[in-house]
Amino acid sequence: MFVMDKLDTGDKGKFYEQLNAYLVGLLKEEKYWLAALANAAALLYTLLPDINWAGFYLYREGELMLGPFQGKPACTRIALGKGVCGTAADTRQIQLVEDVNLFPGHIVCDPASRSEIVIPIIKDNRLIGVLDIDSPHIARFDGQDAKGLSSFVEVLNRYIDWPEEFK
Numbered sequence: 001m002f003v004m005d006k007l008d009t010g011d012k013g014k015f016y017e018q019l020n021a022y023l024v025g026l027l028k029e030e031k032y033w034l035a036a037l038a039n040a041a042a043l044l045y046t047l048l049p050d051i052n053w054a055g056f057y058l059y060r061e062g063e064l065m066l067g068p069f070q071g072k073p074a075c076t077r078i079a080l081g082k083g084v085c086g087t088a089a090d091t092r093q094i095q096l097v098e099d100v101n102l103f104p105g106h107i108v109c110d111p112a113s114r115s116e117i118v119i120p121i122i123k124d125n126r127l128i129g130v131l132d133i134d135s136p137h138i139a140r141f142d143g144q145d146a147k148g149l150s151s152f153v154e155v156l157n158r159y160i161d162w163p164e165e166f167k
Contacts, residue, residue, distance in 0.1 A: 016148025019047055020155050027159035036160050038068040040152075044133065045070030051135045052112055056121075057085050058129035058166050064089055067129065074109045083107035088118035088130050094146050098139040110134065117141040119149045123157045128166045 026039045037056050044054035055069020057078060064078040064085055081090040083106055088095040095118040100106045103116075113134035121128040131153055135141065 012144040012148060016144075016151060019043070019148070020151050022047070023152060023155045024159070027155065031159055031161065033160050033162060034068065036156070040156060041068045041070045044152075048133065050137050050140050051133055053110060053132070053134040056129055056131055057089070059089060059127045060165060064129060069132075071134070072110045075107055078107065084116050084118050085130050085132050088120050089127060092120045092122055092127065094119055094150065096141050096143075096146055098141075100134075112136045114138045115140045117145055117149060119146070119153050121153050121156065123162055126162075126166075128157075128162050 022043055023040060026043065027036055030036055030039065041055045045051065048054065053069065053071030053074065055071065055074070056067035057064035058067045059065075063080065066074055066076045078086045078089075080086050084095045084097055084100070084103055085107075087105075095116070097103050097106075097116045100108075100113055100116050113136060115135045115138055117133050119131040121130060131149060133141070133149070
């Protein structure tokens with residue numbers, strides 16, 4: 001059984017080290033991609049402060065398809081290059097958006113969301129999908145979040161054997 005305590009959010013570097021250690025603990029127990037992503041989304045939603053959505057969009061048949069998440073219902077399909085998630089997937093670069101209302105083409109799923117960070121999931125030069133996190137606060141995310149969440153994605157890639165359908 002996996003046991004989880006609240007983390008101290010005063011030091012972001014330490015917070016992400018602990019968060020990623022929890023992720024390793026979860027993935028050691030279950031490596032199947034669907035269960036692993038469901039638990040990863042729940043872990044982020046439970047422990048990451050000041051967010052209102054955390055989840056995954058997976059690359060299938062030339063577009064992003066909604067995967068496991070926590071939060072309000074979301075868009076189910078996103079074209080590459082569209083919105084923050086589609087831009088991250090298309091460019092394969094982290095998108096750190098301080099104010100989503102200023103992002104050209106932002107796709108509104110939850111009008112309460114004000115800032116967003118999207119981390120592309122790339123393994124063996126293959127786009128798997130993106131990790132998407134929204135916050136109801138402007139400028140919630142910064143470079144430390146980008147670094148910590150990139151490490152989170154690295155842990156996912158280390159433990160999950162991604163299926164061929166995500167290509």
